[in-house]
Amino acid sequence: MIEKKKINQPVFPFTAIVGQEEMKLALQLNVIDPKIGGVMIMGDRGTGKSTTIRAIADLLPEIEVIKDDPFNSSPEDNPNSEIAKIKTPMIDLPLGATEDRVCGTIDIEKALTDGVKAFEPGLLAKANRGILYVDEVNLLDDHLVDILLDSAASGINTVEREGISIRHPARFVLVGSGNPEEGELRPQLLDRFGMHAVIKTVKDPKLRVKVVEERTLFDADPQFWISKYNDEQENLKNRIVEARKLISKVKISDDFKLKISQVCSELDVDGLRGDIVTNRASKAYAAFQKRQEVTFEDIEKVITLCLRHRLRKDPLETIDSGDKVQKVFEKIFDK
CATH class of the missing domain: 3.40.50.300 (P-loop containing nucleotide triphosphate hydrolases)
Structure with missing residues (x-):
């Protein structure tokens, strides 16, 4: 055999x-x-x-x-x-x-x-x-x-x-x-x-050309293409490893926790998963940025990813669920 x-x-x-x-x-x-x-x-x-x-x-x-x-x-x-x-x-x-x-x-x-x-x-x-x-x-x-x-x-x-x-x-x-x-x-x-x-599919023609070129060059000589990105890959890997170590030390203020829950409440999100995940993701993003305190920008970066799929579907709604999350976030956080 x-x-x-x-x-x-x-x-x-x-x-x-x-x-x-x-x-x-x-x-x-x-x-x-x-x-x-x-x-x-x-x-x-x-x-x-x-x-x-x-x-x-x-x-x-x-x-x-x-x-x-x-x-x-x-x-x-x-x-x-x-x-x-x-x-x-x-x-x-x-x-x-x-x-x-x-x-x-x-x-x-x-x-x-x-x-x-x-x-x-x-x-x-x-x-x-x-x-x-x-x-x-x-x-x-x-x-x-x-x-x-x-x-x-x-x-x-x-x-x-x-x-x-x-x-x-x-x-x-x-x-x-x-x-x-x-x-x-x-x-x-x-x-x-x-x-x-x-x-979504990339619409910008220049960006589409870049994607096609990158893939074509990779397929032609994978090892050479991989070696070109060695430094960037190593840097990102180190950032992830360091963020994993740092995340247990990251704090989020009571005011931010309250505002996250206000956003979830106003969006009529069922249960508490949305609140919990947004808090966790904000801390992970802060750790990724090498910080020990969650900022407004950290929450803004992750909140749509954490909540858009928890909104109740309304067939008559014209606004995209992600845009709806962003709109309520800006209102609650006084942006």
């Missing part, structure tokens, strides 16, 4: 991606603080959604894991274990995936006959401490979307079969993407994504 060699395909550098600032910012903030709750990216076909998501995963530093551990567990969980370094996991969830493929399976026969919990890990186990990417998430079965969101929120995956239960860590950044022409997610599922980025 011929053993297939895994080919590592070159990944387009994150810092070489032109435009699409909303999507790039949302991804950066989620890898700085995964508790923001992931990001839903909606946009036209051919706008570089998949390229950008793979690029942010490739940019991230390696992580230390317990060698041969199926869940990428941290050495801190078992200090006496042998340590290995791996790239930050980036797992693609195929559209036709079954619940067993996603969550993992328990071999009931082995469990009953041998008395051991024979567990075959699924994609959630492989994605632990990394990124789980679901393209066309709006076409995925609602039940599976629910499972993904539950695991992303709790950091735990539980598999139960015939009275046997297995739990394992499943802490990952959930990234979903889709084309609005193919339908939206149900509002109650959409609300559970921390941020929502809207991606």
